[in-house]
Amino acid sequence: MARAPRERRLENRTARAELKPRKEPYWSKISPGCLIGYYRARTTPTGTWFAKFRPVGAAPGVTFKAEKLGAADDVLDANGLDILNWSQANAKARPWWERMKRLASGGGAEPLTVDQAIEAYLADLKARGGVVREAERTLTRHVDPKLRGRLVCDLTASELSAWKLALVREDDDPDEVRASRSTANRIVATLRAALNLGRHQRPIEIPTDAAWKVGLKAFPSVTGSRNVILSADEIRRLIDAAPDPYFHDLLFALASCGARYGELAGCRVQDAHLDASGGARLHIPGGKTGSRTIAISDELRIVCARLASGRAGTVPLFTRADGARWGRSDQTRPMKLAVKTAGLDPSVTIYSLRHSWIAAALLAGTEVRIVADHCGTSVQMIEATYSKFIGRHSGDLIRASGPVLTKAETNVTALPGQRAKRSKVG
Known part of the structure; x- marks a missing residue:
């Protein structure tokens, strides 16, 4: 970056x-x-710059055009954003x-917008062999038109922070909030990559x-x-x-198939x-990772048959006591009550049933x-989330996985003059 000229x-x-x-x-010619x-x-x-x-x-007759840059660091220290020292103002x-200069000359590229930065990023991602569809879906769904229309060089930390915070779900369940923040991080990282590429391509403008x-x-x-994994008895x-x-039917279904709470809440009788x-089978019409159809156990089939009997195909399969569909936070209070009544650790949440399955x-x-296909997640996520748990049981799994190569112990003794037959391996 060019050094600001001296101005005493x-x-x-x-x-x-x-x-x-x-x-x-007070003006200084740069x-x-x-x-x-x-x-x-x-x-x-x-003061103001x-x-x-x-x-x-x-x-x-052509007059000067002026632009406000930000407050001067007369009282508060400069932060490079809205409070600037002399060098930062330059x-x-x-x-x-x-x-x-570009506008005055009538030529050159227009300033880069967020939307243009996103399009350039997706094109670059495609050229590098990246997963374009997922990035495009993420940015299209979550970056609103107002933000996409902003110039990258004019973006402020406060507006980007407000957009990021709006991605986080409000919920009574701390684990749901944590999961929502984790999702927000992935969305934010994708937009940040697009903005970084725009800055790399236009270093003077940005x-x-x-x-x-x-x-x-x-x-x-x-x-x-909080991957709390419950035993069958728990x-x-x-x-x-x-x-x-x-709520009993809902918990039974969650424990029987490993689906997410919101996925089962969205199931209709016709699914x-x-x-x-x-x-x-049970069709998940609108899961976190899209729709899918999963196999269900005979026990869950019996429950679903009872719930679907005599009801219209478009109504919710799992309902609250008042007949309404389960909402985002409707499970929080009955879940806490059930956990307390069952004498389980207070950290157990409704998501623990999915972890346990x-x-x-x-x-x-x-x-x-x-498992990943059934649960609507990725192999990488399964491995990252459950590797420590599986590691604790790796000894038993390894000992039970290999073929048996030796004869079982016996108290039978070979008769004199006869040799015991060797068992063939294989």
Whole structure:
């Protein structure tokens, strides 16, 4: 980054404090047609930085264009965002001057918008062989048109932070909030990659990444969930402790198939295919990772048949006691009551049933890919989340996995003059 020119009157707060307040800012010429100004009103101790531009060789009637840059570090220390020292004011003015020069000349590229940065990032990702569809879906779904229309060089940390915070779900369950923040981190990382590429391609126009480095900082300590894994006995106690039959059915279904709470809440009567060839199945119409159809046990088939009997196909399969669909936080209070009644650890949440199902399936020897497809997640996520748990049982799994190569112990003794027959291996 180019060094700001020396300007004794404006370089530090001590020198600026000696300047008398006036109607016109104190201007310093940086280059032909480009000026930095400092203005302080009589009623405030903090001044303001301005940039000014006038095309070189412009007709006498052409006036200067001015742009407010931010507050001066007269009282508070500079942060490079909204409180600027002399050097930072110069750095922030440079992309604006470049933009004004392009507009004045009638040529050159227009300033980069967030939408253009996203399109360029997706094109670059495709050229590198990356997973374009997932990135495109993430950015299209979560980056609203207002933000996409903003110029990258004009983005502020506060607006990006507000957008990031809006991605987080409000919920009474701390584990749901943690999971929501983890999802937000993945969304934020994708947008941050697009903005970084834009800055790399246009370093003069976008001289700093401070706005998204601060505003899009990842939420800490959200990658690992409270993976409380329950035994079969604990699961039965939890289900039996449900405060009403409707919540009992929901807990039983969650424990029986490993689906997410929101996925089963979205199932309708018509999604239960109980007479399907090859076994009963349940269609998940709108899961976190899209729709899918899963195989269900005979026990769950019986429950679903009872719930679907005599009801219209479009109504919810699992309902609350009042007949309404389960909402996002409707499970929180009955779950806490059931956990307390069952005498389980207070850290147990409704998501623990999904964790427990996945862990049981893995310990039973089910292939990781099959578990991932059934649960609507990735093999990488399964391995990252459950590797420590499986590691604790690796000894038993290894000992039970190999072939038996030796004869079993016997108390039979060979007769004299006869040799015991050797058993063939294989």
